[in-house]
Amino acid sequence: MTPDAETTKCIAASVTERESLAPTSERVRGLIRVDLDVVEGVASVARHGHHAMPIDEPIERGGTDTGASPLAHFLAGVGA
Secondary structure, three states, X not given: OOOXXXXXXXXXXXXXXXXXXXXXXXXXXXXXXXXXXXXXXXXXXXXXXXXXXXXXXXXXHOOOOOOEOHHHHHHHHHHO
């Protein structure tokens, strides 16, 4: 799902504002960039730095089971 132009503009403005609060964008506390590439259907790959995390739903939920579900990734992050 692609955000509309207004949503994209708001997100970009928010990121730009947060990055301007520190001398370098790498030092912005609480700002982590993760890019999400839709692969097919509900399958996607989240990328952070050199890490790639496949995300998908099981077959019974309309996915192809090529990665852990979004909820599993969320719970793993909370538990880490």
